[in-house]
Structures are given as structure tokens and as C-alpha cells.
Amino acid sequence: MNLRRLVRTSSFRLTLLYAALTGASFLVLFVTVFWSTTSFMQHQIDITVAAEIKEVHTAAVDDSTDSLRRAIESSTKQAGGFYYLLQDRDGRVLAGDLPPLEPVIGVREWLEPQRLPRYPKTDIRGSGEATADGGYLFVGTSAHEVHELRESVAQSFLWGVGAAMLLVLAGGALMSAAVLRRIEAVSQTSRDIVAGDLQRRIPLNGSGDEFDHLADSLNAMLDRIGVLMEGLRQVSTDIAHDLRTPLTRLRQRLELAQQRAPDAAALHATITATLVDIDAILQTFGALLRIAQIESGARKASFRTVDLSELLHTVAEIYQPAIEEKSQTLRADIATGLSVHGDRELLTQLFANLVENASRHCDAGARIALGAHRRGDAIEVVVADNGRGIPVELREKVLQRFVRLDASRTTPGNGLGLALAHAVTTLHDADLQLGDNAPGLRVSVRFAAA
Template structure:
């Protein structure tokens, strides 16, 4: 049987790894504490034993062995001080001691604990030191290990309890954390399944905690917005192609059919064919514009971005279109601030601005004034194309960027309704804000880079 899903999550596995590492750290920490504390107490016991030996041996060569035995007996008879004594003469005979009988031979520094002796008593270990006196007697002074052993047991018990609590808290906290992460991942998975099932309006949930999951959800939602826009654009293009290109194709067919029926001369057929070829070229231009817009919206040109001098670019475009405007009896004026630079695709930016200027020239009447301005506003480059022509009604300003959309009064002029769609695609690629406003009269288009 597979374990519950909670225990198969990456976060829970990471928690187990963290718990293992943390437990190892706790073990190392307590080992250091254990050995440091035990070492400190052992050194303190050594100091006290050395002090006791020094006090007993002070003046001993002059006083003799009998005086030393009396000193040891006196200390043994006093209230328990925690010291143990053993005094032997040169022959090894015990002169004075309060060590248990079987411990008399234990002259090493640290005897083990516990130890039952022949009289049934239990003794703790000893921590002491022995010296040979000037008359070849042997004096051994030791401390009871009771406090040291009690401290070691206390540290060991605390370590065991802390280790158990560490594991419980680590695993419990890991389970809770994994459950929380699993809920958020499941919410993203559920939203993804609903989107796959066709609900393109669905978005990833945002908890509002501004953590990495919220950042990921926001990025995914931005991506989904982009995908939804592309899908709607594709659906619109399909519909527009079915409707808007049907008319020119139908006209082309009728033209060819009438030429076959009515034209009886080579000259007439050639004239009909020339007109048909022109219509085919218009249709190919429309398809080319659609493909170009699709390429721009796909972001394929973003890799060609470089530094672009907007000031020089706008200056050149204005000077190029001035003669065109003058032929229609219009006046094209321009005001350009120096040193306006952005990062982008120069060719696309030129085409975007050219489309806007051409639209203004095409739709503005004679004696109209077209103003092209390049300036810096709030630290950002800004380009404004304004005219005093008929303008665009406010209700249609959001729709003019749709493919093939044309105002009724514009349907009698040449064009396919893709110029502003191309402008919108280039602006989106460069993250340029487009604003259409009323010039009273006329239209004002503002591009904020």
C-alpha cells in the first residue's frame, strides 16, 4: 500500500531531512555540553584533591609518618567532607583509610560506579590522586564521584528528553507545514485542471501573503491573461478572416466570371486580369499584415531589441511625411526633445509611428494641422500624434485596435483595418501605454514608453 499523500510530498521529505540534520546538530551540541561539563567538574575535583594533599603533606618530612597518620585519622573522624583517604606504610600495610575494603586496592584515579563491596555497601566511584611521601609511605586522597555522576545522568536525561521533543516537534511541524503547502499546491492544480477543461477565465488563487506562492500565482495569472488574450485574438482573427476576406474573394470571383462571359477581346481580358491581380495583391497584403501582427504578438522580435534614439527617429519621420501632408493641403509640425532613448526594435517602432502619422494624414481634411511631439514626461519618453480631423468617437476608441475594425466613414478609403492593430501589437511588445483622446476637434494619440 502506498503511504498517504501527505507523506509523499516534497515538503515532508525536506522536513525529514531537516529533522535528521537538526537532530544530529542537537546530538553534537549535547555531546559538547556533556563532555565540557564533565571535564569542568573533574578539573574542579582535581583542584580540591590537590589542595587536600598539599594541606596534609605540609611540613610532613619534619613531623614524621605518625603525625601524618594522626592527621588522616582526624579528618576521617570529622563530619563527612566527601573525601576518601588511604595511608600505607612502606610495607604496604594500611595505617588509616575510610575507603571500602575492596576499594583499598583501587589506587587509580577514577574507579567505576556502582560497586558493591563484601559488607553489602554500595560505593560511588572515586576521583583522586596518590603520592609517595619522603619516608616511602603512600597517601591517596580521592573525591566521591557522586555529584559528577549525578550531573552526567541529569545531562543524559535532559538530552534524551530534548531529543524526543525535537523529533516530535520537527515531524509534527513538518506535517503541518506540508499540509499547508499541499493545500496551496492542490488549489493551483485544481485551477489548472479547470483551465484545461476550458474555463479560460479561471485564475490561480492568491492568498495575499505576498510570499513566493503569491508571486508564482501572480506570474501564472499574467501568463494566463496573455494566453487568453492571444486565444481571443486568434478567435477574432478567424472570424474576421471568414467575414472580412470573404467579400474581396467573392468580388474577385465575380470579376473573373464576368470577364470570362463578357470580355471578347484580349485587351478587355487583360484589363480584367490586371484588376484581379490588384485584388489578389490586396488580399496578400492583408494576410502579410496578419502574419506580421502574429509574429509581433508572439514576441519573436524581442531578441532584436537594442538602444533606439527616439529623437532622431521622430525627427526623420516628420521630415519624411511633411511633403506628403503638403500634397493634401495639410500642415505637419513637429517638436522633438533631444536625447530621448529607449530599448526596442527600431524597425517596428518606425512602422508603428508611420502608421499613426499616415492615419492622421489619410483621415484629416485639407488645411488640417498634424502635430507630432516627442518629449519627456515624468522621466519617461512620450510621443504624441495629434490632428484636428474628425477624430474617433469615445465609444469606438477601445475597438479601433481590433483587427479589421473600421469606422463607417473610413470604409470608403483604402485600407484593411489592420494599421492600428499593428500599432497595438508593437506597443504591447515594447510595453508602451497607448491612450486615445479628444483633441477638440480631432484625435490625439499618446504613446508612453
């Protein structure tokens, strides 16, 4: 894998940020531990030195210079791990094992003093005080352990932060490599699709992580695009197929009119028939444009609360006379107080199409039922008939554009009625189902109640 590409990934840059944060955290921890341990040990030394100074004063009986000198000489001979210094006001050493010091009162440290008789090299921390006659008394002990602890903590920090940085960078490289592999799979799939393999899909590794979730979403999008492209191809084919017949008839009719002798009646009949075919063509294109407009979702902006009960009664009243003229019956069973959120015009066209479709595909004497009732949190509208129905294997297909049960296309119609109904229900987030009315067709539309 390209190292340069690896280090330029966002995941590796994020790893560097985490490494910086980890280093900063180690630094804060180091400073805290360093300060607390050093302060604790220094405090312990100060307590020990103070206790030893108190012992010196106790051994001296009084605070005279001679008593202090004898007490310090005795303590020096015992070599108890302390350093002593007693000097007069002029700075001359009276007792002890340290060279003359500047008379600093209080706690002081003497780093890397000159070589002493008992220890070749050490650091001394102690406390000094003025004597009663103006001299200077200093008692100290080795601070070498404090400095060793400091060095140990510093080395531990360096080793710890070094190991942590290596682990973070190695983990970042591994994570970036894994991310690159997943992204490369998406890129390769995209290139294959661009090259023409429209069935190619992004592989999932089964981990259920965010990449699998993204891949699943992208695959669903590709499936949807594939369906739309197939639908577009099918629509183009169906348009060419459906318009070829009326256009051919138009041409033949006009050719015959051109070849015949002038006859006003025949010419008028030709023009009338031609206008019928043109109207059918315009109706087809109008239905296609209306479906496209509905599927775009632009009509959602005009959604309002619609009195569905009143709307369905209106549709039943409008189609009642036409249905009775065909010796059919229409029975309406519509509950009151039903309302949905939607476009009134589109909903009217939806149920008008369903009622008209039922009447068109039923023979004389057929019974058509239009019902609407509340079912829990939903409202169900049903248009049922006892006609020929639709075979189970074709019920999903007839919701597509230009799909007709009459494969020969000798009967009137353009195969867009149920496609338009399906588009309207989808726009309204409703569920349209075609079922068996035993005999006949049962069309159910379920809405969420407003």
C-alpha cells in the same frame, strides 16, 4: 490526506533534514554541557581532596609513617566524607577505611568499589602520593554526584531531543499538509482549465505569501493566455469576414468574364480589378505577418540608437506632397537632438502609419500636426488632427486587429494600421495613447530617452 504522499513531499523531506540538523545541534550542546559540568565538578573534587591531603600532612606534624597513621586514624574517626588509605611499601594497610590499592600517583577514580563499612556502594575519586619511606597515601571522596549529574544530563538530552524531534516532525507534517493543499488547488485549477473551463483561476488565501505571489503570477499568465486566445479567435473570425468580400468579388468577376463573349478590353478590365483585389488580400496577410514578427520580439536584436528628430523630418517630407494633394496641411514641430533606442525601419513605419491614418480619416481642409519634444526623462511624439476623431469607448478597441470604425467595411483599408502601430510601440517599451484633440484625434507615443 494520503500519508504516503505527505511524507514524499519536498517540504517533509526538508523537515527531516531540519530534524537531523536539530538532532546534531542537540548532540553538540549535550557534549559541551556534559564535558563542561563534569570537568567542573571533577576539578572541584580534586581541589577539595588536595586540601584534605594538606590537612593530613599538617596534622601529622612530620611525614613519618607513624605520624601519618595517627593523623589518618583521627580523620577516619571524624567521618568527614573522605576516604583514607595508608599502606607500606609492601602494600599492607596501615590506616584508613579502604582496601589495598595499586600505588598510582596522582588523580585516580575508583568506579563501583567493593562494599565499604560506611557506604554500601559508591564511586571514589581522589589523589595518591608516595610517602617518605616508600609507602602510599591516598585520600578520596565520593564521586557519586558526578555520575548522577552525568545521568541527569544524558536523560535530559534524550527527553529534549525526543520532544524536539516530535515537534519538528509534527510541524513538518502540518507544513507539508498546508503546502499540499495549496498545490492541490493549483493542480485542480489546471485540470479544470484542461477540461474546458478557461475562466477558472487559482484561488488566493489573502496571506500575501509566496504561494499567493505565485498564484497571482499564474493567474496573470492565464489572463494573458485568455486574451491571446480570444484575440486569435477574433483574428480568425475577422480574417474570414474581411477576405470573404474580396474573394466573393473575385469569383463573381471571373464568372461574369467566363459567361460573356470574348472581349479583350473587358477581359483586361476584369484582370486589372482582380489584381487590385489580390493585392489587397496580399497586403492584409503581409500586415498580419509583420505584426506577428514584431510581437515575437525578434527585431529587438537589431535595435540601435536612432536619431528620432531626423526620422520624423523625413516622414513629414515624404507625406507632405500627398497631404497637400488632398487639400490638407501638415505642420511639423520637431525638437532637435532627440534619439531613442530602437529599430529605425519599424519606427519609420510607425509614424508613417499614424500620419497616413490621420490623412485618410480627415476631409479636405483638415490640419495635421506632427510634433516631438522632450518631457522630463521621456520623449513624446504627437500626431494630431482636427478630423472626426474616435469615440472614447472605441479607442482601446481600435488597437486590435481588423477593428475599423466603418462597420460596413465599404471604405478602403483592412483595420491593421493602428494594430501595427501598437505592436511597434510595445516592442519599443513605449506608451501609445489615443486622446481627444477637440476636435479630432490626438495620438501620443512616449519613449524612454536613449
